[in-house]
Amino acid sequence: xxxxxxxxxxxxxxxxxxxxxxxxxxxxxxxxxxxxxxxxxxxxxxxxxxxxxxxxxxxxxxxxxxxxxxxxxxxxxxxxxxxxxxxxxxxxxxxxxxxxxxxxxxxxxxxxxxxxxxxxxxxxxxxxxxxxxxxxxxxxxxxxxxxxxxxxxxxxxxxxxxxxxxxxxxxxxxxxxxxxxxxxxxxxxxxxxxxxxxxxx
Amino acid sequence: xxxxxxxxxxxxxxxxxxxxxxxxxxxxxxxxxxxxxxxxxxxxxxxxxxxxxxxxxxxxxxxxxxxxxxxxxxxxxxxxxxxxxxxxxxxxxxxxxxxxxxxxxxxxxxxxxxxxxxxxxxxxxxxxxxxxxxxxxxxxxxxxxxxxxxxxxxxxxxxxxxxxxxxxxxxxxxxxxxxxxxxxxxxxxxxxxxxxxxxxxxxxxxxxxxxxxxxxxxxxxxxxxxxxxxxxxxxxxxxxxxxx
Numbered sequence: 001x002x003x004x005x006x007x008x009x010x011x012x013x014x015x016x017x018x019x020x021x022x023x024x025x026x027x028x029x030x031x032x033x034x035x036x037x038x039x040x041x042x043x044x045x046x047x048x049x050x051x052x053x054x055x056x057x058x059x060x061x062x063x064x065x066x067x068x069x070x071x072x073x074x075x076x077x078x079x080x081x082x083x084x085x086x087x088x089x090x091x092x093x094x095x096x097x098x099x100x101x102x103x104x105x106x107x108x109x110x111x112x113x114x115x116x117x118x119x120x121x122x123x124x125x126x127x128x129x130x131x132x133x134x135x136x137x138x139x140x141x142x143x144x145x146x147x148x149x150x151x152x153x154x155x156x157x158x159x160x161x162x163x164x165x166x167x168x169x170x171x172x173x174x175x176x177x178x179x180x181x182x183x184x185x186x187x188x189x190x191x192x193x194x195x196x197x198x199x200x201x
Numbered sequence: 202x203x204x205x206x207x208x209x210x211x212x213x214x215x216x217x218x219x220x221x222x223x224x225x226x227x228x229x230x231x232x233x234x235x236x237x238x239x240x241x242x243x244x245x246x247x248x249x250x251x252x253x254x255x256x257x258x259x260x261x262x263x264x265x266x267x268x269x270x271x272x273x274x275x276x277x278x279x280x281x282x283x284x285x286x287x288x289x290x291x292x293x294x295x296x297x298x299x300x301x302x303x304x305x306x307x308x309x310x311x312x313x314x315x316x317x318x319x320x321x322x323x324x325x326x327x328x329x330x331x332x333x334x335x336x337x338x339x340x341x342x343x344x345x346x347x348x349x350x351x352x353x354x355x356x357x358x359x360x361x362x363x364x365x366x367x368x369x370x371x372x373x374x375x376x377x378x379x380x381x382x383x384x385x386x387x388x389x390x391x392x393x394x395x396x397x398x399x400x401x402x403x404x405x406x407x408x409x410x411x412x413x414x415x416x417x418x419x420x421x422x423x424x425x426x427x428x429x430x431x432x433x434x435x436x437x438x439x440x441x442x443x444x445x
Contacts, residue, residue, distance in 0.1 A: 075438050075439065078442045078443075079438040079442055079443075079444060083444070107403075110399065110403070114399075114400070129435065129437055130437065130439070130440075131435075131437065144319070144324045145324070151435060163435075163436075165425075165433075167425055168421045168423075168424060168425020168426070169417075169421045169425070170436075172436060173417060173436070174414070174417060176444060177410070178408055178409055178410075181408070181413055182409040184409075184410075
């Protein structure tokens with residue numbers, strides 16, 4: 001009897017699981033096509049901004065919104081802070097992530113300024129390890145086309161990019177070096193770092 | 202002079218095989234950091250006092266189309282040296298590609314001042330003797346910051362010396378035409394400094410540790426250029442959020 005019951009519950013559990021998978025599978029499991037579409041949308045939004053003819057200061061604000069919508073900012077922030085993130089309190093992590101987001105938006109907003117009048121085009125997408133690699137080509141005025149790679153994951157619960165490589169130079173490593181140097185200069189004081197990040201970039 | 206340089210290059214290759222073990226991807230091998238940082242500070246001073254101000258004057262005085270023409274001219278004359286390296290690397294498709302680009306732009310492109318080849322998609326497939334050494338199996342070696350020239354590695358520094366000694370175009374041109382080429386090369390580099398004012402300023406003068414930033418940028422970009430690996434060694438922050 002006990003066996004019978006448990007077998008039935010296991011079976012029904014399995015069935016529910018299968019049904020659940022069938023229903024929710026496509027929505028949750030990120031695939032190559034979705035990763036590609038995500039970056040396609042991202043690239044279209046960037047292209048719209050850099051060809052909008054708006055004043056540059058207005059473009060920075062637009063880039064910030066795009067960045068918040070498409071990037072997994074918390075994991076980028078945690079990774080940039082590195083080992084110091086381990087000893088930080090939850091409140092410090094929150095404050096750092098917010099300050100870091102503003103800093104990154106300003107910094108990369110300025111970089112994307114060089115893209116004005118140019119465009120990005122999605123070339124290919126494929127699964128690598130447990131995430132997706134989406135390759136794009138940047139066509140800028142007066143320069144040979146070059147490669148920009150976005151890495152996309154759904155591990156945050158949403159489909160977001162967590163790193164980008166511009167001609168091999170990646171944002172995570174660059175920011176870890178930069179934030180590490182800033183932290184060293186402040187003798188490891190995270191609160192001081194957060195304070196200064198609010199105006200940096 | 203050329204023979205001396207070539208000997209220096211060969212001596213350098215001998216040194217390369219002797220020192221520094223192979224590097225894993227993403228690793229930084231910088232045993233000369235103290236000396237490198239001194240050179241970096243000197244390079245920054247040179248940039249702040251001479252290169253940057255000159256580039257600003259040049260960039261404002263000379264209109265973009267003319268600067269572009271000078272840059273095209275300089276880039277075009279670098280192609281024969283690249284073809285030599287393509288051949289040394291046994292990359293004959295690249296050798297033909299770059300030769301075709303050179304012939305096309307040297308004639309229809311008015312001695313390389315225009316870039317009609319680029320307009321139809323035959324863009325430069327850049328290479329140098331540092332890459333040739335890489336193809337031949339030499340390791341990257343230690344990171345070096347060279348006086349005036351900036352970030353490099355032991356392997357790339359040897360490559361620069363050999364490329365300079367090789368200089369097939371300068372040899373054919375002789376004097377004074379070779380001097381025109383050199384002047385165009387310098388003007389093109391100064392123009393680069395102007396065109397990328399904000400990017401270079403942000404690295405040199407706005408980052409918390411400009412030496413570490415320049416080193417990371419150079420190594421990542423250089424390894425990407427040379428990379429023949431199918432799948433780059435992507436770092437996964439979800440697996441390892443603290444980077445340990």
